[in-house]
Amino acid sequence: MQTDQRIVVAMAELLRRQGYAATGIKQVVAAAEAPIGSVYHHFPGGKRAVAEAALRQSGAAYGELVTALLAPHDDLVDGIESAFAEAAATIEQTGWVNMCPVSTVAGEVADAEPALREVSAEVFDEWITQGVGLFRERGLSDDDARSLIIAVITALEGAFVMARTLRSGEPVLAAGRSVAAYARTLTTPATVSAG
Amino acid sequence: MQTDQRIVVAMAELLRRQGYAATGIKQVVAAAEAPIGSVYHHFPGGKRAVAEAALRQSGAAYGELVTALLAPHDDLVDGIESAFAEAAATIEQTGWVNMCPVSTVAGEVADAEPALREVSAEVFDEWITQGVGLFRERGLSDDDARSLIIAVITALEGAFVMARTLRSGEPVLAAGRSVAAYARTLTTPATVSAG
Numbered sequence: 001m002q003t004d005q006r007i008v009v010a011m012a013e014l015l016r017r018q019g020y021a022a023t024g025i026k027q028v029v030a031a032a033e034a035p036i037g038s039v040y041h042h043f044p045g046g047k048r049a050v051a052e053a054a055l056r057q058s059g060a061a062y063g064e065l066v067t068a069l070l071a072p073h074d075d076l077v078d079g080i081e082s083a084f085a086e087a088a089a090t091i092e093q094t095g096w097v098n099m100c101p102v103s104t105v106a107g108e109v110a111d112a113e114p115a116l117r118e119v120s121a122e123v124f125d126e127w128i129t130q131g132v133g134l135f136r137e138r139g140l141s142d143d144d145a146r147s148l149i150i151a152v153i154t155a156l157e158g159a160f161v162m163a164r165t166l167r168s169g170e171p172v173l174a175a176g177r178s179v180a181a182y183a184r185t186l187t188t189p190a191t192v193s194a195g
Numbered sequence: 196m197q198t199d200q201r202i203v204v205a206m207a208e209l210l211r212r213q214g215y216a217a218t219g220i221k222q223v224v225a226a227a228e229a230p231i232g233s234v235y236h237h238f239p240g241g242k243r244a245v246a247e248a249a250l251r252q253s254g255a256a257y258g259e260l261v262t263a264l265l266a267p268h269d270d271l272v273d274g275i276e277s278a279f280a281e282a283a284a285t286i287e288q289t290g291w292v293n294m295c296p297v298s299t300v301a302g303e304v305a306d307a308e309p310a311l312r313e314v315s316a317e318v319f320d321e322w323i324t325q326g327v328g329l330f331r332e333r334g335l336s337d338d339d340a341r342s343l344i345i346a347v348i349t350a351l352e353g354a355f356v357m358a359r360t361l362r363s364g365e366p367v368l369a370a371g372r373s374v375a376a377y378a379r380t381l382t383t384p385a386t387v388s389a390g
Contacts, residue, residue, distance in 0.1 A: 019303040021217035096305070103356055104302035108214040110359040111293060120360045150357070150366050151350070151373035158353025161298055162345070164305040165315045171345050178346035181380045182373035 004042040006032040012054035015101035019108045020051055020116065052119045055102055059123030062100040063130050066156075070131075076138045076183045080152065084176025087156060088169035096164045103157040127153055144186045148179075155179045199237035201227040207249035210296035214303050215246055215311065247314045250297055254318030257295040258325050261351075271333045271378045275347065279371025282351065283364035291359045298352040322348055339381045343374075350374045 001009070010031035014023040025047040029036050043049040069086055073079030091099060098104055106120035131149025132142065140148065159175035196204070205226035209218040220242040224231050238244040264281055268274030286294060293299055301315035326344025327337065335343065354370035 016306075018307040019214060019216055021214055022303075022307065098302075098306060103353070104299075106360045107293075107299035107356040108217075108303045110291070110356070111211075112213040112217065117360055121362075124357055124360055147369040147372055150354075150369035154353035154357050154366050154370045155346070155350050155373065156353065157356060158298070158349035158351065159345075161302040161305070161352060162319055162349055165301045165312055165319055167316075171349050174342040174345035175349045177342055178350065178374055178377035181377040184380070185376045 003032070003034050003038050007034055007039055007042065007050055008053045008057055010034075011050045012058045012101060015051065015054055015105050016058070016098035019101075020105050020113065021108065023047075023051075025050070048113070048115055051105070051116060055105060055116065055119050055123060058100055059102045059120075059126065062102065063123075063127045066127070066152075067130055067134060070134055074138070076135065076140075076148075076187055077180050079138075080183050081176055081180045083152075084156070084159075084172055084179070087160075088163070088172035088176070091160065091163050091172065092169045096167055098164060099160050104161070124153070138187075140186055148183055148186060151179050151182055198227070198229050198233050202229055202234055202237065202245055203248045203252055206245045207253045207296060210246065210249055210300050211253075211293035214296075215300050215308065216303065218242075218246075220245070243308070243310055246300070246311055250300060250311065250314050250318060253295055254297045254315075254321065257297065258318075258322045261322070261347075262325055262329060265329055269333070271330065271335075271343075271382055272375050274333075275378050276371055276375045278347075279351070279354075279367055279374070282355075283358070283367035283371070286355065286358050286367065287364045291362055293359060294355050299356070319348070333382075335381055343378055343381060346374050346377055 007028060011023070011028050014028060014031065025039060026036065028050060029039055039050065040046060043053070066083065069083035070079040073082060087099070091097065102120055102123050105116065109116045128146065128149055131152065132145045135145035135148055136142065155175040155178060159171040162171035163169055202223060206218070206223050209223060209226065220234060221231065223245060224234055234245065235241060238248070261278065264278035265274040268277060286292065297315055297318050300311065304311045323341065323344055326347065327340045330340035330343055331337065350370040350373060354366040357366035358364055
């Protein structure tokens with residue numbers, strides 16, 4: 001792996017374990033086995049610039065993962081239930097690791113680090129765009145597709161934090177049941193109660 | 196306000212703005228207008244002990260807020276829709292402030308600070324217990340009440356992070372539509388599709 005890539009990967013790993021403020025650039029270069037000068041050669045903006053690159057790269061990988069989990073299912077509800085069940089199993093098997101640093105770092109820095117907030121916002125927007133595409137292919141309108149992918153992402157991110165904290169997959173499964181119920185109402189409009 | 200209480204309030208405010216790692220105890224005592232010695236007098240465990248007290252206090256306040264938003268509504272679905280709409284309006288009106296530090300700090304420290312993870316877990320468990328009580332009074336079974344309150348909390352927490360990041364109330368409203376749809380399926384079992 002190239003030096004700049006090793007630096008970005010090391011930063012992403014530290015971000016997901018301990019967040020942005022706790023991570024020093026010396027710790028990053030040590031983990032990357034890179035000379036300190038190489039950081040400023042590849043990333044003149046220093047720690048913040050490395051974190052931006054790490055968030056973009058983690059965000060792209062996580063977006064691809066969610067798409068890969070949903071894409072094989074022609075039925076939206078099946079796809080969502082299966083994706084949350086898979087996510088619950090993965091977070092448990094990995095010992096409650098932070099699945100993706102974007103949301104936790106976004107929550108940590110949204111008020112304190114405007115540049116990182118903007119990068120996180122770009123990542124969220126990219127996830128939304130991908131999800132809208134996927135859900136429109138399953139027959140949803142633009143508005144419903146947008147609302148559903150935002151519900152999926154917020155449920156998944158909120159559930160990951162609670163699952164890591166409680167050391168339990170239950171929040172991910174409960175969040176999945178909830179979003180699946182929402183997807184069901186969007187795909188079967190005729191079930192609206194006559195009451 | 197007593198000195199120990201001023202210290203806890205200052206810590207809670209700093210936690211929600213910048214997280215745990217970025218917050219130094221000197222910054223807390225400056226914000227609290229308290230002598231540094233008073234921290235170690237009231238909190239022999241130092242910064243971590245103050246953070247524990249701040250998370251417990253913020254957690255209790257936030258739990259009461261959610262209960263106060265839901266309690267006036269006899270209809271579960273109405274209550275949830277109204278609570279999320281209220282939350283979306285509040286976060287927008289306050290300039291995208293972090294509504295509650297518990298979830299963001301939990302996400303930041305879940306792997307790095309076991310004591311704070313445990314306090315966050317206690318807060319989440321307390322919210323779940325309160326929600327189960329509220330939803331059982333509205334006629335849900337224990338299992339459904341538990342699943343629904345977890346869905347509410349995870350959706351709200353995930354949506355707050357996305358809303359602060361995107362500077363938009365849309366994620367909170369989408370998350371609310373999703374959880375309301377889930378609540379509707381739990382309260383109207385007869386609407387299961389005959390297909």
